[in-house]
Amino acid sequence: MSEGGTARPVRPRPRLRTFGITAGLLAFTGFAAREVEFAVSTFWEAWNNPLWEKFWPVPWDWVLDRSNVLDPLVETFQIAILATIVGCGLALPISFAMSRLTAPNRPTYLVSRSVMNVVRAVPDLFWAKLLVTAVGIGAFAGTWALSVFSLAVMVKLFSETVDNADPRPLEAARATGSRHLPAIRTGVLPTVLPEYVAYALYVFELNIRASIVLGLVGAGGIGRVLEAQRQFFRFDRVLGMLIIVFVVVFVIEQVSVAIRKRLV
Amino acid sequence: MTATHTPSTVSRPSPPSGVRRRRALLALALVIGGVWSVTGIDVTLERFLGAPGDAWDIFKRLWPPAMDEALDRGVVGKVFESVYIAWIGTIIGAVLSLPLAFLAATNVAPRWIRVPVRQLFNAIRAVPELIVAVIFIPITGLGPWAGTLAIGLHSVGTLGKWATEAIEGVDTGPLEAVEATGGRWVSGMRWGILPQIMPIVASFWLFRFEINVRASAVLGMIGAGGVGAELVSQLMFRNFSAVGAVLGITVLVVLTIDTMSAAVRRRIIAGVTRTGGPDDGDRNAEALADLTGFRR
Amino acid sequence: MIRFEDVSVTYRGGVQALRGLDLTIEDGEFIVIVGLSGAGKSTLLRALNGLVPATGGSITVDDAEVVGASAAELRALRSQIGMIFQTFNLVNRTSVLNNVLMGRLGTVPVWRSTLGLWPADDRERAMQALERVGIVEKAYVRASNLSGGQQQRVGIARALVQEPSVMLADEPVASLDPVTSRQVMGDLQRINRDLGITTIVNLHYLDLAQEFGSRLVGLRDGELVFDGDIADVDDDTFMEIYGRAISDDDLVGTEDDLT
CATH class of the missing domain: 1.10.3720.10 (MetI-like)
Structure with missing residues (x-):
């Protein structure tokens, strides 16, 4: 058990492939977000939109x-x-x-x-x-x-x-x-x-x-x-x-x- | 058996009437429902029989597809816009639904919050994307963002429901361990449950993405971005060979995405369910993490 | 010091798991609790750290009252009490190190632990705990890739990293083979001696209890039926606790039994 002497392992680095795929997905997401005109502001703008009154x-x-x-x-x-x-x-x-x-x-x-x-x-x-x-x-x-x-x-x-x-x-x-x-x-x-x-x-x-x-x-x-x-x-x-x-x-x-x- | 058949003392049973009656009732209901429906929709026999012919006339003219024209008009870009809408919409749905799912699961959430969140999922699922888009378009204006929001919101319903079921299926041992160390509820969810459900939930997200690609193509038909608008306008001009090209490209992209996504999902599921040897299952899970980037 | 006074636990279905239990445990003791399954051993441990609320009486740990404590008080108390489980309760899909770090959840700020930004000294503590149980080389291996004995050592390391004053072990070896069982019990005993952590172990196996315990507590139908030095224990004592003669199932056995 605690025979000691066992060295601590080095923290494994993420593999290059993992890194590449993650980066690729992030880049794709960023690009797609731009293409669909992603705008967080919509959420509060929508809240104040006068058109809502037309629903009621x-x-x-x-x-x-x-x-x-x-x-x-x-x-x-x-x-x-x-x-x-x-x-x-x-x-x-x-x-x-x-x-x-x-x-x-x-x-x-x-x-x-x-x-x-x-x-x-x-x-x-x-x-x-x-x-x-x-x-x-x-x-x-x-x-x-x-x-x-x-x-x-x-x-x-x-x-x-x-x-x-x-x-x-x-x-x-x-x-x-x-x-x-x-x-x-x-x-x-x-x-x-x-x-x-x-x-x-x-x-x-x-x-x-x-x-x-x-x-x-x-x-x-x-x-x-x-x-x-x-x-x-x-x-x-x-x-x-x-x-x-x-x-x-x-x-x-x-x-x-x-x-x-x-x-x- | 002997040559002469001796009549048994046990009387022969009569065939059970229940099954037959139920079948007859079902058939009757189908006939009545069908006839009632036919009368409601103004169909004459002539028109009914003529329809396949009419449809065939159109379908015939989809071929050969006007690929050059379609490429010039940027149809491929439009199809990809639909894919982008589906991708971002799925991410929005995933991000919103995951925390909510923890509030909806029987084994981790108290009753007072669980019931309303579940009802919210049900209500959202009941409203089709197109209807959501109809409501969003006046707010956001025409364009892909309306479609993205519609898909994102609608996805919250199904993704939330599936994630809830995943949470309800976990081993609660690690959760008890977190509680026993004095961790908070959030820590229990983050460290006790999330690692267990992440692979299966990621595969749900992919599956929803496949569905959303089709949905976003349709959303374009009412002006919410993507390839749908192209189909509508080419049909309006009765430019059938261009319609053929639009359909062809759409089907190609949809099938490609389905195939790729299904392959990734298979690897994810294989990683989760194959727990034979201590190493086997996890090597699959590693592969999945590589493929999807959902490494923890 | 831990003090149970007239403690009773009644589950929602009406099952009475503990009836009027009185027990005092001094700091640094190594106590083994034996009894049939359903005798209330597990409930006793869980009542001590509040995982199962006691429905009557009083439980104090170093003067802190457990019964009726607020959620925040309970968390503070639990961060002082390590717990080891029969089924290990590890998160299989993450690394050994992450599993051990989970022992710090009671003290690390929630935002840091949630994002996985563990403070450096907590990482150091986790490594030291793994060194103490002798599996530091597995720190970055997935928990599911370890053997049962190794997994239970991760469980012990997770409890150790809390730097607890009390260690609760609920049937820690019930899922292990005889050899590994003795190793894990040895780990617990060594930790008790080296660090002076009060240790309470539920055991089903009588031979293990006699081998490793110093004080033995016997439970039967939720009541305390024996409390004394392990040296005073003989087969009659077990008869009294178990209400029947000892069978082979009550012994973990030796390596010879395996062959």
Whole structure:
């Protein structure tokens, strides 16, 4: 133990690589901060900004009028519901094509996987804007955009579940001489179905949130009204709408989370 | 089995009705929800069936992408502006969320502060970046700073929640040791907990950065800086080959960042979870510290 | 001098861990506390430095009252009392030196320790503490890269660097093998003799208690059932403390047992 004599070690110097990477990240951060016009002063300037007064008082008469907020909000949810049904419906077969376990052959696996990666790399509202240009302004474009987005998210989540499913039932089904699809139907689907439903509900929650902002790019729903009022500088109405929207979204999410918890 | 099947004395069970009923209910709910939604959105069958064709007409014209034009217009710079917005926004979110997370964790924070901070995280998470930006733009004016603030603020919600969960998962032994030496609460957090959570929290930050790159690209569409504005204006001019270029460059950058960030995160997680030998795990952690610069 | 007077501890769930305990410990003593798990050994140590609040009675350390002390008083008291843990309670992801320096958290200004700007003399103290437990060469190694015995020595160094007048050791060798256990107990004994630090050690193993202790305190169901010189202890005493005959599990054994 205290045989003594052991010399104190020299404090190790940080390695050159560590130093280089740290310096590089700091430099990048500094540069990026300049590029985004970083200004701490915003925080107190914002505090004294006279525009804040435009957010108050909330015109509840206008906000609670059915046609102003409630109807577009209902439209928003209809977009979210349809998109969830279409997106998650399409995701079921595509996920099986995308999973190593259940893909019918290697080309299908590779093609579906890379296409889906690219689809997911395009941000959701880019899809919305593209589809608004293609099929015209309104909820219809929003539904399509959100369907594509749901599909991309769903296949990512669900194909991983299928990857991790127990391969033995599938093997057993194949051993009875079953063809590919019936083998998946009986050997894999039952084990992953609860996860599928849970993910679908999760995607529905995402869609509810995403559908609110769709209108900002002309794809229908409550966002359209939000955008219009913003352009008229009616921030009091904007605030009122947001309050309503988030109360409703919060309630829907709580219900969905409760259902998901019971499922899994 | 014998050749003649003797009827069992046990009566055969009838199929359970619960599962079937629940499935039928679910299907019914889906159909009703779907039909109700279709009627709400003015879709005719004609329009519905025509949509893929219309979309295809547009998508076809994205190819070949007008790369030269895009480069001349500085699209690459715009994409990078989105990356900068995401980076600074993530840092703002990280810096604000980390101290708050200590106030939200069940095992280290008293109830009176924990509950409001948790609610704050939930409230922030509920508001999308775009909405935050809509509120910020009149204050800061159009431009990347509005987008950065929106991303930073929104990130506080998720990053705070994840960091809280990380704190709640730590070994509280070192914390007890700090208490036993007469250290203050802050010292317990700094020396008892922070070293334990830092790798996992750093990987959360990276993951959020990946998400934020996409989010900041979108923010440009309402004028909060970055590549989104470019997409909107080219679509307005119906200059589809330029749109193709914008999309192509964006996807390339997004995928590159995803891949790099995921690789770093994998090394971080490998360093934390692999605790087999006394040396192994930590060599990974060293590598991570090198890569991320989060050396302690 | 440490004085427990009619000390009781009742946990929130209603479990009574200590019942009316009276105990006086003179400066520089080396006391071993034995008892079954759940007998209140750990609670006794933690009541002494206030990690577990006593619900009745009075505990004084050099005339400072522990029961009902304010947060600041408790911190001041704890900075005078070193503690060693069964599970070492080191921060695995940081260096041995940083772990030892954590022992100075009670005295170094918060801003300095938070930024890691430890004063030079505190660093010197930490190095000396590591020298005393014989692992100074590991100062810049990550704590997780040490063996169990080495980790516990870091734990001892962390307590030593506080320059405490009292040292509490809660089952310090329960996670170690017999050989290392004896080495660590030897460290504690040597520190007690060299520096005159009052040392209170919780032990489960009776042979270790007899080997290293000078005064033995026996706890059973939160009550003091034995307090006397280790020389007076025989198997009957242990029967009384444990309420049953001694089994092999109660002995740490020797090196021979390992082979």
